[in-house]
Amino acid sequence: MTIRPYDARDWPALWAILQPIFRAGETYPFAPDISEAEAKAAWVSRPLATYVATDEYNGVLGSYYLKPNQPGLGDHVCNCGYGVAEAARGRGVATQLCIHSQAEARRRGFHAMQFNLVVATNEGAVRLWRRLGFEIVGRLPQAFRHRQLGFVDAFVMYKLLA
Amino acid sequence: MTIRPYDARDWPALWAILQPIFRAGETYPFAPDISEAEAKAAWVSRPLATYVATDEYNGVLGSYYLKPNQPGLGDHVCNCGYGVAEAARGRGVATQLCIHSQAEARRRGFHAMQFNLVVATNEGAVRLWRRLGFEIVGRLPQAFRHRQLGFVDAFVMYKLLA
Numbered sequence: 400m401t402i403r404p405y406d407a408r409d410w411p412a413l414w415a416i417l418q419p420i421f422r423a424g425e426t427y428p429f430a431p432d433i434s435e436a437e438a439k440a441a442w443v444s445r446p447l448a449t450y451v452a453t454d455e456y457n458g459v460l461g462s463y464y465l466k467p468n469q470p471g472l473g474d475h476v477c478n479c480g481y482g483v484a485e486a487a488r489g490r491g492v493a494t495q496l497c498i499h500s501q502a503e504a505r506r507r508g509f510h511a512m513q514f515n516l517v518v519a520t521n522e523g524a525v526r527l528w529r530r531l532g533f534e535i536v537g538r539l540p541q542a543f544r545h546r547q548l549g550f551v552d553a554f555v556m557y558k559l560l561a
Numbered sequence: 562m563t564i565r566p567y568d569a570r571d572w573p574a575l576w577a578i579l580q581p582i583f584r585a586g587e588t589y590p591f592a593p594d595i596s597e598a599e600a601k602a603a604w605v606s607r608p609l610a611t612y613v614a615t616d617e618y619n620g621v622l623g624s625y626y627l628k629p630n631q632p633g634l635g636d637h638v639c640n641c642g643y644g645v646a647e648a649a650r651g652r653g654v655a656t657q658l659c660i661h662s663q664a665e666a667r668r669r670g671f672h673a674m675q676f677n678l679v680v681a682t683n684e685g686a687v688r689l690w691r692r693l694g695f696e697i698v699g700r701l702p703q704a705f706r707h708r709q710l711g712f713v714d715a716f717v718m719y720k721l722l723a
Contacts, residue, residue: 430633471592472706473678473715510703510712515677516635537699537717541672544634550672553635555699555717 400460400492402499405449410439412459413451416484417442424546426521427480431546442480447507450499452483452492460487463496465503468513477509493524497531504560511559518543519552533558562622562654564661567611572601574621575613578646579604586708588683589642593708604642609669612661614645614654622649625658627665630675639671655686659693666722673721680705681714695720 424431446464461483467474479500483492537555545551586593608626623645629636641662645654699717707713
């Protein structure tokens with residue numbers, strides 16, 4: 400598996416990964432009916448950088464974006480989002496993407512990484528981020544409208560990178 | 562004191578209030594050298610609504626903006642920012658603005674209000690938001706570069722409106 404910067408030719412495969420994640424409405428706050436153009440803006444155009452994990456057999460396996468979480472005096476804390484293809488689950492792709500993103504964030508001078516809305520029912524993600532050094536620093540009551548479960552809590556997770 | 566929707570003619574007075582707040586770099590993450598156009602976009606154009614507190618003697622005394630804190634499945638939680646003129650401090654303007662914003666948020670169907678980055682050294686604001694029903698739900702280590710104090714912690718504060 401290689402992790403490298405996103406290339407415009409990755410988009411069709413990346414959208415095929417992200418679309419079912421967003422449509423499911425269980426992990427990301429993006430509107431489930433988000434358009435392809437809006438998704439591309441959110442994942443590729445607006446962030447500072449986007450990376451993809453690939454292998455030569457399956458092409459794009461997953462991706463993350465990296466961006467400052469706040470403007471100006473808060474822009475030393477970054478935010479990332481991760482997505483992994485359904486068919487590539489269980490191979491440690493998310494782990495590798497998160498490790499890569501932390502190194503990349505450090506390299507770019509960020510002091511910390513913050514996840515603003517980790518859906519509490521997304522237990523696999525919470526466990527993974529904790530294993531990778533993130534702490535739950537806050538709980539937001541009913542902050543996410545889960546498509547299956549209705550209003551559920553979300554966590555703010557945070558890691559100092561220094 | 563009257564609180565009413567922002568009108569385009571309020572901008573010069575509002576900018577005279579916001580500019581020293583942003584330039585000080587002690588409470589908002591906006592870049593201290595933010596341009597007038599960027600400030601207007603952040604306070605007036607991008608939010609869902611902006612309100613001003615005025616009286617007939619001093620004109621605009623303070624203001625707040627209201628917007629969804631997240632897209633899609635997180636857009637039932639709103640976010641507000643408040644600013645009060647230096648000369649109008651101590652008159653309860655921020656209290657009245659916050660009470661108004663909570664009513665306005667409820668009226669528009671929001672379920673909760675979240676402040677993402679309340680600078681921990683801004684003790685007056687923390688005390689005020691707590692008095693008005695907000696809880697500190699998270700602490701973000703070193704998440705704010707205070708212009709005088711360097712890296713300081715920030716709080717995530719939250720209130721269910723239902």
